[in-house]
Amino acid sequence: MHKDRFRDTPVKSFRDSEPPYSAEGDTTKEALKLVAVYATFASLWILFSDQIVAMLFTDPQAITTASMIKGWLFVAVTATLLFGLTKNILSNLQEALKATREKASALADSETRLQEAQSLARLGSYRFDFAARQWQASPITAQILGLEARQELSTDTWLGLVHAEDRERVQHFMQETLAGQLEEFSCEYRVVRPNDQRICWIQKRGLLEYGDDGQPTSLQGTVQDITEAKEAALAIENARNQLRATLDALPDLLFEVGFDSHIYDYHSHRHDLLAAPPEAFLGQKFSEILPPDVASICFQALTEAAQKGFSGGKRYSLDLPQGEHWFELSVAPMHKASTVVDDHYIMIARDVTNLHSQQKRLEHLEHFDPVTDLPNRLLLSDRLTQAMHHAVRRKQHVAVAYLDLDGFQAINERYGRGFGDQVLIAIAKRLRQIMRSEDSLARIGGDEFALVFVDLDNTDESLPTLERFLKAISEDIHIGDLNLRVTASAGLSFYPQRDGIDADQLLRQADQAMYQAKLQGKQRVHVFDNAKDHDIRGHNEFREHIKLALQRREFVLYYQPKVNMATGRVIGMEALIRWQHPEKGLLSPYAFLPEIEEDELAVAVGEWTLEAAFAQIRSWRSSGIDVKVSVNIGARQLQAPGFFEKFVQLAQQNPDVQASMIELEILETSAISDLSLVSGVIAQFASIGVDFALDDFGTGYSSLSYLKRLQVPTIKIDQSFVRDLLAEKHDQAILQAIIDLAQAFGRSVIAEGVETEAHGQRLLELGCPLAQGYAIARPMPAAQVPDWVRQYQARAA
Numbered sequence: 001m002h003k004d005r006f007r008d009t010p011v012k013s014f015r016d017s018e019p020p021y022s023a024e025g026d027t028t029k030e031a032l033k034l035v036a037v038y039a040t041f042a043s044l045w046i047l048f049s050d051q052i053v054a055m056l057f058t059d060p061q062a063i064t065t066a067s068m069i070k071g072w073l074f075v076a077v078t079a080t081l082l083f084g085l086t087k088n089i090l091s092n093l094q095e096a097l098k099a100t101r102e103k104a105s106a107l108a109d110s111e112t113r114l115q116e117a118q119s120l121a122r123l124g125s126y127r128f129d130f131a132a133r134q135w136q137a138s139p140i141t142a143q144i145l146g147l148e149a150r151q152e153l154s155t156d157t158w159l160g161l162v163h164a165e166d167r168e169r170v171q172h173f174m175q176e177t178l179a180g181q182l183e184e185f186s187c188e189y190r191v192v193r194p195n196d197q198r199i200c201w202i203q204k205r206g207l208l209e210y211g212d213d214g215q216p217t218s219l220q221g222t223v224q225d226i227t228e229a230k231e232a233a234l235a236i237e238n239a240r241n242q243l244r245a246t247l248d249a250l251p252d253l254l255f256e257v258g259f260d261s262h263i264y265d266y267h268s269h270r271h272d273l274l275a276a277p278p279e280a281f282l283g284q285k286f287s288e289i290l291p292p293d294v295a296s297i298c299f300q301a302l303t304e305a306a307q308k309g310f311s312g313g314k315r316y317s318l319d320l321p322q323g324e325h326w327f328e329l330s331v332a333p334m335h336k337a338s339t340v341v342d343d344h345y346i347m348i349a350r351d352v353t354n355l356h357s358q359q360k361r362l363e364h365l366e367h368f369d370p371v372t373d374l375p376n377r378l379l380l381s382d383r384l385t386q387a388m389h390h391a392v393r394r395k396q397h398v399a400v401a402y403l404d405l406d407g408f409q410a411i412n413e414r415y416g417r418g419f420g421d422q423v424l425i426a427i428a429k430r431l432r433q434i435m436r437s438e439d440s441l442a443r444i445g446g447d448e449f450a451l452v453f454v455d456l457d458n459t460d461e462s463l464p465t466l467e468r469f470l471k472a473i474s475e476d477i478h479i480g481d482l483n484l485r486v487t488a489s490a491g492l493s494f495y496p497q498r499d500g501i502d503a504d505q506l507l508r509q510a511d512q513a514m515y516q517a518k519l520q521g522k523q524r525v526h527v528f529d530n531a532k533d534h535d536i537r538g539h540n541e542f543r544e545h546i547k548l549a550l551q552r553r554e555f556v557l558y559y560q561p562k563v564n565m566a567t568g569r570v571i572g573m574e575a576l577i578r579w580q581h582p583e584k585g586l587l588s589p590y591a592f593l594p595e596i597e598e599d600e601l602a603v604a605v606g607e608w609t610l611e612a613a614f615a616q617i618r619s620w621r622s623s624g625i626d627v628k629v630s631v632n633i634g635a636r637q638l639q640a641p642g643f644f645e646k647f648v649q650l651a652q653q654n655p656d657v658q659a660s661m662i663e664l665e666i667l668e669t670s671a672i673s674d675l676s677l678v679s680g681v682i683a684q685f686a687s688i689g690v691d692f693a694l695d696d697f698g699t700g701y702s703s704l705s706y707l708k709r710l711q712v713p714t715i716k717i718d719q720s721f722v723r724d725l726l727a728e729k730h731d732q733a734i735l736q737a738i739i740d741l742a743q744a745f746g747r748s749v750i751a752e753g754v755e756t757e758a759h760g761q762r763l764l765e766l767g768c769p770l771a772q773g774y775a776i777a778r779p780m781p782a783a784q785v786p787d788w789v790r791q792y793q794a795r796a797a
Contacts, residue, residue, distance in 0.1 A: 041081060045074055122225035129218050144202060144225045146193025163190035163199060177219075183208050188226065201230040252350045253327075256334065259306060259343040261285045261299055294318065298329065298347070305331040305345055315352065326356040369443040371421050372428035377507075380442035380450055384503040387440075387454045388495050394455070398495045399462035401451040402510035403469070406487045406522045408447035415482070422479050423486065430472045449488075450507065459494045466490055466525055474523065489517040493528040542595050550604060554580050557612050558779035559629070561788065562750060565760050565776075566769035568796020570789050572628040572663065574772065575613050576779045577605070597634055606637035607646065610662070614654040616782050617661050623786045630663035630693060638666055639677055644684045651688070660689035665716070667695050675709060682711055693750070697738065707745055715742050719753020719773070725762055732766070739768050 053066045124141025128134070135154075142151065145161055155174075162170045166189040173187050186205045193200060206221030253274065256265035263281045268274075274281070286295035294316045304311035311331040318325055327349040334344040367379040375383070384400065391398045405427070412420040424447070431441050431449070440452040451469065453462045473488045491513025495506055509528040517526035549555060559573040579587040596602045613629045620627060637643060651659040664685065666678070682692050693714035707715075717738055724731045735751075742749045751763050754773030763771055777788060 037081065038078070041077070045077075049074070124223040125221070126223060127218060127220040130216055141223050144200070144223055145191060146195040146198070146200075161191040161194070163192055166190050177206065177208065188230075200225055200227045202226060252348050255281070255347045255349070257286075257302065257345050257347050259302060259345065261287065261295070261302065264344065291318075301329045301331045301347070302345060305333060306343075309333065315356070325351060325353045328352045372425055372443050374428050374432075374449075375440065375442040377442065377444050377450075380440060380444070380452065381503045381507070383440045384452050384506065387452055388503060388506070390454070391495060396454075397456040397459050398506075399451075399453040399456055399459060399466075400493050400495070400506050400510045401453070401462070401466050401469070401525075402444070402491045402493075402507065402514040403449040403451065403473075403488045404490075404514050404518070405447035405473070406489055406518075408486065411484070411486070419479065419482075423477060423484075426477050426479065427473055427486065430475070431469060434468060434472055450510070462492065462494075463525065466492060470523065470525070487523040489514055489522045490525045491515070491517055491528060492525055493530075497530055539595060542592070543599060543601055546592060546596055546601050546605070549579060549581075550608060554582065555605070555608060555612075556580050557609065557616065557782060559616075559782060559785050560772055560779040561777045561785075561792070562630070562770065562772040563776055563792070564769050565764055565771055568793065570627060570792060571770065572630055573785065574630045574665070575609060575616075575632070577609055577632075593634075598636065600636070602634045602636045603640050606631075606634055610647065610650055613662060614650060614657050617657045618654060619782070620786060621656070625786045625789055627785075627789065628661050628663055630665050632665045632695065635667070638681060639674060644681060647685070647690070648688065658689070660691070663691050663693055663714070665693045665695045666712075679709055679711070686711065696752075707741070707747075712747065714748045714750060717749060717751045717768075719751075722751050722753040722759060722763070722773070723755065725759055732762075735763075735768070736766055739766055743767070 049070050050067075053063060053070060057063045057066050122140070122144060124144050125138045126141055127136040129136070142148065159167065159171055159174070170187065170189050173185070177185050184205075184207050186203065188201065188203045190199050190201055192198075203224045203226045204221065205224075206219055208216045209218045209220070211217045252268065254267040255263055257263050262283065262285055264283075266281050281289060286298045290298065297314050297316045301311040301314045304314075309332065311329065314329045316327055316329070318327065330348045330350070331345055334346055367376060368374065369376050384398070387398045390396075408420065408423070411423060424443070428441070428443065428449075431451075435441055435451070436453075438454055440454075442450045442452075444450050451466070453465060456462060470488055470490060473486060476483055476485050491510045493506055493509035493513060495501070501509075509530075513526045513528040517524050520526060556578050557575045558578050559575060561570055562572045562574060563570050577589050577593070579589075579592055581587050593602070593605075596605065609631055613631050617627075617629055647659075651657070685692065691714065692710075692712040693716055694710065694712045695716045696718040697715045715738070717735065721731050721735055721738075725735060739749050748770060749768050750770040750772065751768050752772055754760050754763065754771040754775045756775050759773070760771060760775055763769070777792075780788060
């Protein structure tokens with residue numbers, strides 16, 4: 001019924017309906033005052049003015065004049081009266097107009113502020129006048145609804161904005177409102193804005209005003225855009241639902257607890273993991289429902305969370321009907337906004353029973369062999385370390401035996417690994433039965449076992465025991481229908497020793513001794529030779545020092561001149577290596593080269609020497625000295641694969657130094673060790689102009705056949721023959737024979753070890769002008785060579 005009152009009724013802005021100013025009561029009173037004053041004055045004037053003139057004047061002329069004056073006087077008084085009354089009226093009117101304008105301005109300001117406030121709050125207003133059948137709406141209302149500011153809106157059009165899913169509800173609500181059933185209302189629904197088709201949530205509030213007849217006279221209220229609030233509420237609801245679903249999906253036990261250990265709330269579907277029914281938890285303390293040790297762990301976690309903000313990793317176990325279960329605790333304070341909620345905490349107990357079992361299993365596997373369940377190398381090393389400490393304190397001995405089964409790989413290959421594991425289990429069982437409780441047995445890996453014998457007063461006590469172990473291993477083993485026999489070899493080492501060693505080193509010693517037992521025929525015991533090992537370790541340490549010396553460039557080359565005593569010409573320099581040791585000073589080659597002559601390090605040192613020689617020749621050339629350098633080459637470097645190719649590569653890296661400026665010196669013993677190979681190498685170098693010299697000739701297996709096959713241009717006579725040249729006729733005869741032999745084969749001869757001028761003079765007489773030795777010059781640093789060459793040649797000139 002009331003709905004029709006709104007149909008096709010246009011909406012107007014509140015600005016379009018300003019009420020007119022009315023002062024009807026005030027103007028009527030002023031007019032009556034004016035008329036009363038004027039009527040009073042006029043009546044008195046008419047009644048008494050002529051009588052006064054007649055009383056005052058008798059002369060007709062005077063009476064006429066007085067009457068005229070009386071008339072003008074009436075006009076003047078009337079005008080004055082009208083002026084005063086008119087001025088008063090106009091003054092009052094101006095004040096009223098001023099007040100009206102001030103009120104209108106204040107009303108406009110108020111409306112502007114109202115619109116600004118409504119805009120900020122996304123709050124519009126509306127009013128419907130039933131008598132005028134007219135809607136009035138604020139601009140914000142139109143903006144919220146997506147309408148033009150001046151757009152007319154009927155009730156049906158307004159309903160048309162409502163979302164289709166909400167329209168029936170809103171229409172029913174409006175019908176109830178307009179029927180007078182709801183004097184004050186609030187309704188939330190969606191509208192579809194026509195200007196951008198965006199769906200917005202609005203909250204519409206209203207209040208009906210009624211006349212004396214009980215019929216509604218107006219409807220006024222507000223329209224507010226609550227889209228953001230609705231979306232935020234929806235997001236919160238979704239988050240709550242997600243949290244609820246997450247909590248339902250978690251297998252954990254979740255509690256809300258206080259610092260006083262009271263339980264305030266609980267959430268989990270795993271009631272079977274609780275130590276008591278769920279209802280028994282709420283309001284109770286840990287100590288009232290949990291075992292004391294578990295309650296203590298829970299309180300420790302609470303205390304840690306209170307101090308650090310989080311606690312995690314603490315575990316406890318409960319005996320439940322289905323068996324023992326392990327739980328891991330995580331505890332954190334509850335926060336509401338930026339404050340902690342009254343010392344409340346979230347405590348999560350996660351069932352880690354399977355994980356705990358796996359960890360225990362892994363911990364066992366970390367220290368025990370999975371096949372035999374014997375201790376493994378890691379646990380044995382720990383026990384051996386402890387035994388070594390005890391032995392020192394008690395002044396006793398420890399023996400370590402390393403056992404390896406002979407031919408066990410063949411068993412695996414023939415019968416399969418599973419069968420082999422059964423053999424290992426049988427052997428481990430036998431050894432356990434005969435070992436002492438204080439000793440240790442371990443499986444090291446594969447078919448290897450280790451035994452640690454402790455509390456020995458002397459080392460000999462361990463040998464009979466170990467022999468008994470080997471005998472037990474060698475007894476027949478019955479597995480299924482098969483009957484086989486296995487033997488073992490053992491190595492034995494002892495502690496304490498002269499040098500400090502650790503458990504791993506002691507075990508390695510026993511391992512090395514076991515391999516010696518294998519080499520000696522198997523099924524026996526070999527005791528580790530500590531003295532021999534000490535020498536080997538010393539050699540290995542020395543090798544490491546040589547390696548470091550190469551890396552740190554601690555090696556240097558000294559140079560000893562080779563001269564023609566007859567002409568005074570310097571024909572070359574022999575490069576002699578020295579070690580500038582950081583602690584021992586300058587070491588001669590005899591202090592370190594013999595230690596590595598059979599090692600690969602000899603090749604590395606030789607390669608460094610060649611590189612340094614090339615660099616030095618280049619440096620001397622810049623100083624005006626052009627001299628050939630001879631480099632000693634060891635047997636290992638000489639016979640190493642790729643020796644020639646590496647030299648060629650080195651020469652290519654030094655294009656300003658001719659390869660022929662390098663001469664290679666080899667020992668006679670090195671040359672004849674593999675005559676065919678060495679001859680081939682010499683031929684390769686000859687193809688690029690590099691000569692060889694045969695050093696220390698006469699000290700080895702010198703023969704005509706060797707000299708014939710080795711195409712070396714130069715022979716160096718060993719200094720042992722030169723040193724006694726003046727005293728021993730036999731040495732003089734040998735020298736003469738070597739010189740004559742070299743001349744017969746067309747080879748040059750250089751004599752080493754020329755220590756006096758007399759030696760040099762005698763060599764000249766024998767026909768050997770080429771020489772080197774202390775009488776000519778001692779080995780010198782590279783920096784001294786240029787000056788020495790100039791001085792020597794100046795003396796010779």
